[in-house]
Amino acid sequence: MKRSIAVVLGAAATAISLVLTGCGSGSDSSDSSSGPVTLTLAGWSLSTTPEFKTLADGFHAAHPDVTVQLKEYDATNYDTQMIADLAAGKAPDIYVQKNLKNFYTYQHGKQLLDVSDVAKQLGDSVGGLSDYQVDGKTYAIPYRQDTWVLFYNKDLFTKAGVPDPDGSWTWDDYVNASKQLTAKLKSAGSKALGDYEHTWQSTVQGFALAQTPGASLQSGNFSYLKPYYSRALDLQKSGAQVSLGDATTNSLTYQAEFGKQQAAMMLMGTWYIATLLSQQASGDADQFQWGMAPAPQFDKSTTGTSATPVSFGDPTGLGINPKISKNKVAVAKQFLAYAAGTDGAKALAGIGITPANTSAVTGTFFALKGMPTDDLSKFAFATHNTKPENPVSKYTAGLQNILNDLHTSVMSANKPVDAAITDAQQRAKNEVLNK
Amino acid sequence: MTSMPVARRRRGRLVWRNTLVGWSFLLPNFVGFAVLTLVPVVLLFYYAFTDWDVFGGAQWSGLANYRQLLHDHSFWTALENTLYYTVAHIPLTLAASLALALLLNRKLRGVAFFRTVAFFPYITSIVALAQVWNMLFSPGYGPINEILRWVGISHPPGWTTSSDWSMPAVIIVGTWREMGYYMLLFLAGLQTIPGHLYEAARVDGANAWQRFRAVTLPGLRPTTFFVTVMLTIGSFKVFDLILVMTNGGPGQSTLVLSQFIYQKGFVENQFGYASAVSIVLFLICLVVTVVQFAVNRRRSS
Numbered sequence: 226m227k228r229s230i231a232v233v234l235g236a237a238a239t240a241i242s243l244v245l246t247g248c249g250s251g252s253d254s255s256d257s258s259s260g261p262v263t264l265t266l267a268g269w270s271l272s273t274t275p276e277f278k279t280l281a282d283g284f285h286a287a288h289p290d291v292t293v294q295l296k297e298y299d300a301t302n303y304d305t306q307m308i309a310d311l312a313a314g315k316a317p318d319i320y321v322q323k324n325l326k327n328f329y330t331y332q333h334g335k336q337l338l339d340v341s342d343v344a345k346q347l348g349d350s351v352g353g354l355s356d357y358q359v360d361g362k363t364y365a366i367p368y369r370q371d372t373w374v375l376f377y378n379k380d381l382f383t384k385a386g387v388p389d390p391d392g393s394w395t396w397d398d399y400v401n402a403s404k405q406l407t408a409k410l411k412s413a414g415s416k417a418l419g420d421y422e423h424t425w426q427s428t429v430q431g432f433a434l435a436q437t438p439g440a441s442l443q444s445g446n447f448s449y450l451k452p453y454y455s456r457a458l459d460l461q462k463s464g465a466q467v468s469l470g471d472a473t474t475n476s477l478t479y480q481a482e483f484g485k486q487q488a489a490m491m492l493m494g495t496w497y498i499a500t501l502l503s504q505q506a507s508g509d510a511d512q513f514q515w516g517m518a519p520a521p522q523f524d525k526s527t528t529g530t531s532a533t534p535v536s537f538g539d540p541t542g543l544g545i546n547p548k549i550s551k552n553k554v555a556v557a558k559q560f561l562a563y564a565a566g567t568d569g570a571k572a573l574a575g576i577g578i579t580p581a582n583t584s585a586v587t588g589t590f591f592a593l594k595g596m597p598t599d600d601l602s603k604f605a606f607a608t609h610n611t612k613p614e615n616p617v618s619k620y621t622a623g624l625q626n627i628l629n630d631l632h633t634s635v636m637s638a639n640k641p642v643d644a645a646i647t648d649a650q651q652r653a654k655n656e657v658l659n660k
Numbered sequence: 661m662t663s664m665p666v667a668r669r670r671r672g673r674l675v676w677r678n679t680l681v682g683w684s685f686l687l688p689n690f691v692g693f694a695v696l697t698l699v700p701v702v703l704l705f706y707y708a709f710t711d712w713d714v715f716g717g718a719q720w721s722g723l724a725n726y727r728q729l730l731h732d733h734s735f736w737t738a739l740e741n742t743l744y745y746t747v748a749h750i751p752l753t754l755a756a757s758l759a760l761a762l763l764l765n766r767k768l769r770g771v772a773f774f775r776t777v778a779f780f781p782y783i784t785s786i787v788a789l790a791q792v793w794n795m796l797f798s799p800g801y802g803p804i805n806e807i808l809r810w811v812g813i814s815h816p817p818g819w820t821t822s823s824d825w826s827m828p829a830v831i832i833v834g835t836w837r838e839m840g841y842y843m844l845l846f847l848a849g850l851q852t853i854p855g856h857l858y859e860a861a862r863v864d865g866a867n868a869w870q871r872f873r874a875v876t877l878p879g880l881r882p883t884t885f886f887v888t889v890m891l892t893i894g895s896f897k898v899f900d901l902i903l904v905m906t907n908g909g910p911g912q913s914t915l916v917l918s919q920f921i922y923q924k925g926f927v928e929n930q931f932g933y934a935s936a937v938s939i940v941l942f943l944i945c946l947v948v949t950v951v952q953f954a955v956n957r958r959r960s961s
Contacts, residue, residue: 305926312714330929334715470821474798476791622928634911639823645911656732 262556263292265317266543267307269300276578277321280368280564283572287563291556311336311546318549319557322365322542325356325615326622331544333619337364338545338554343561351565351581353540356613367540367581368564369573371494372611373431374536375399375521376501379514379597381417381489385409390490390518392601393528399490399521400456400465406489407465419465421488422457423479424472426625426632427537427614428492429453435537435612436523443618445653447628447646454635454642461636469636484510492520494538495606499577502595516597517605527610530601535610540581583607623657708935718932725936735937737912738920741827745916746895748831753891754884756839761846762876775847779840786837790904793833794820820906823913830914834901838894842887849883850876885956889949896945917941 268277281293296317298306304327310316311331322328331337344354344363353367375390382389385406394402403419410417422428433453434440440449460466466488467477483491484504498517504510519534527535543564545557563569570580574589587607591598615621631649634640640648708725712718729735764775781789796804797819808816817825853876861871877884899918902908908915908923917937925934 308714308929327929330713330715334713336715468800468821470818471798471800474794474802474820476794626923626927630909630911633909634823634913637818637821637823637910639910639913652733656734 261290261292262553263294264319264553264557264560265294265296266560267298267317267320268295269298269303269321269323271295271297274300275576276369276573279572279576279578280560280569283569284560284563287568288556288559291560293560314548316546316548318546318553319543319560320546322357322540322544324541325539325613325617326625328357328365328542329617329619329621332359332364332617336544336547338547338549339364340366340545340558340561343558343565346562347565350584352583352611353542353581353613356540356617357542357544359617365542365544366561366565367542368561368569369578370538370540370581370583370611371496371579372536372538372583372609373427373492373494373520374605374609375490375492375518376483376497377490377516377518378417378483378486378488379516381406381410381415381486381513384413384415385489389516390601392519392530392534392604394518394521395524395528396453396456396521400460403460403465403490404463407463410489417486418467418488420460420490420492421477421479421482422460422466422492423482424469424477426629429457429632429636430628431537431614432492432520434614436527436535438523442616442624443620443658445624445650445658447631447649447653450628450631450646451642457636458638458642469633480504480510486511486513495579498579498596502577502593505595514597516599517602519605519609530604530608533608533610534605535612537614538611539614579606619660620657624653627652627657704935704938707932708939710932710935712932712935713929714931721932725933728933729936729940734912734915735920738915738917741912741914742896742898742916744827745831745834745898746892748828749834749895749898750888750891752831752835753838753842754887756835757842757887758846758880758884760839760843761850762872764843765847765850775843778843781837782841784837786900787904789837790833790901793829794905797829821910823910826906826910826914830902830905833905834895834898837901838891842891845883845887846880849880853879881956881960885952889952892948892952893945896941896948 266277266281268274271277277295281295284293285291294317303321303323307316307320308327308330311320311334316336322331339362341361341363343366344358347354347366351367352370354363357363357365357367375394377390379389386409387402387405390402399420406417406419410419430450430453433450434442437449461468467482471477479491479493479497480500482488483493483497484501495517501510501515505512519528520536522528522534527533543561545554545561549557565581567582567585570582570586571589573580574586575593577590577593579590580586584607587603590596590606591603596602615625627649630652631645635642635645707718709720709722710718711721711724760778764771764778768774796802799805799816799818799821802819804819805816817828819825819829857875857879858871861875866874897918898916899922902914902916903919903922906914908919918941921934921937921941924930924937
């Protein structure tokens with residue numbers, strides 16, 4: 226009796242699995258016939274972030290039989306939600322690498338398809354590609370690459386009678402200019418300060434890591450941060466920039482600080498261009514002349530418009546979910562190539578987004594209404610050696626958390642720089658690098 | 661003779677039916693609880709002994725997470741800060757809410773209005789009130805320091821921007837936010853104390869303080885016990901207030917256990933390790949509550 230039940234159950238299971246696989250293969254074969262294909266693409270805050278729709282529509286125009294459907298995620302919880310969806314097998318075919326910090330988690334967790342062939346086809350005009358390479362294989366394709374530059378308010382510079390940045394600045398020049406601006410603006414009856422430094426750790430640490438020769442996050446040696454923090458503290462103490470404490474307790478936004486002319490200079494990523502343009506058009510920001518200059522440099526060797534200034538910024542990339550059905554892989558790769566290529570870059574530049582391929586779009590970009598037209602702004606936008614803020618490794622997230630604690634305790638003057646660095650190195654060794 | 665088994669069968673059926681009815685009333689809530697809370701909690705006990713980064717299977721790692729915990733300086737800092745918050749927050753909130761309840765238990769004109777006012781912080785969005793308090797605490801421009809300077813304190817504290825004062829600042833806001841809720845519980849407790857006890861005490865010549873000690877406090881014992889247990893658990897798992905007010909900073913001065921768990925789990929994707937810390941937090945809460953129950957039982961007997 227018992228055995229016969231087992232046999233029946235076994236037979237039923239086999240039958241069911243046969244039926245299932247039969248269905249599976251059947252649908253596969255019907256899909257692969259060159260009918261219309263629908264790709265799904267992840268995005269966030271779709272109503273205020275038009276880049277995903279721009280890419281989807283642009284690709285559909287070039288490939289009418291392919292529809293790209295957007296799946297919306299929450300901007301701040303994007304990675305948490307995406308990780309949950311991937312683990313549940315419900316993630317879209319193509320998903321965005323919002324920052325480099327979590328790329329390791331996705332790649333190490335085998336949630337990204339190898340797209341080396343797309344990378345090879347794109348060549349090296351695309352910035353940030355190498356950040357997505359692990360053991361010689363590429364796992365995501367960057368479609369935008371923001372770089373940190375110096376935004377400055379030309380009207381306030383004129384008012385203070387301080388000469389505009391000319392691309393030759395080291396950090397000491399920047400500090401001097403900021404102090405001068407503060408003093409002269411004050412005597413000219415303006416309340417604006419020399420510069421605004423936002424509350425993020427990257428405003429200090431990003432530059433220190435990218436520009437200091439030999440600096441490395443994973444080395445666990447953070448002495449490269451010291452000169453950058455000494456200067457930031459100097460600016461804060463002299464009153465040329467709002468202190469971190471005042472910025473956090475009053476929830477200052479960098480958009481208002483620069484857009485409402487509270488500060489003459491601000492270091493910020495190029496994503497701010499689109500915001501500033503739209504806020505000036507809508508009236509959320511004041512009307513004033515502004516420009517961009519390369520970020521101040523570590524030393525004179527990378528200053529001047531004949532050199533390539535060093536800055537930092539993480540690329541934003543597209544990766545393919547390995548659970549995508551096989552017949553869609555080729556189309557998905559085409560989409561990646563389109564987004565990172567010249568056509569995608571132009572479409573993105575048209576809405577004020579900095580694509581990964583900046584040199585191809587400088588013309589389009591500076592034709593936008595409200596953009597500055599001087600040569601230095603164009604140079605700052607198009608020419609830079611941009612290093613990653615979060616070099617890819619299994620330690621990055623943990624180390625950045627430790628360095629964020631260092632940032633808040635140093636900038637709020639609770640700990641001297643040296644002690645904070647020693648402390649952070651100790652923690653890095655005991656809590657992160659020992660894993 | 662024959663009626664006995666019939667009666668038993670009938671009673672058996674009745675018990676069976678009552679059980680079914682009971683379960684069917686419980687079911688809607690229990691299904692939600694089981695799926696959303698019970699299963700994850702049980703799984704947590706498994707994940708706490710594994711190395712798991714969400715993708716792929718969790719790898720059994722035995723006690724490795726706990727060994728790491730012993731040497732994790734940040735964990736001990738978080739534990740210390742959590743104890744600091746708890747030890748200061750519980751008596752403060754207890755005293756403030758009891759005082760408020762006594763004050764608002766009288767026949768006062770507009771007492772309903774004042775009760776509402778005291779309860780208001782509890783129902784206000786925590787993000788909004790954290791932002792407003794941060795502005796009040798702002799060292800340079802905030803009204804609190806303006807007042808302190810006006811009173812004659814030339815170097816007022818830096819509050820949320822100072823590693824020595826950030827925890828007191830958070831405790832003040834935490835107490836202010838929660839005292840209204842516990843006041844309500846105390847108010848309910850005060851209604852249950854019979855009025856004739858006060859009359860008797862008055863006849864015996866007890867003054868207000870003696871009446872408070874001899875009648876009010878013993879009468880409130882069940883309420884006080886409940887409030888203390890709730891406060892203890894709430895203080896040990898404090899999270900949202902600190903996350904939005906200081907985000908654990910400056911440095912690690914307000915890093916608490918819940919935030920440490922959040923950071924390890926959802927920021928650094930070490931879900932196994934984060935689960936292990938959760939277990940520790942759970943055990944602390946459990947032990948403290950069990951001790952409180954034991955003390956309460958001994959006192960009441």
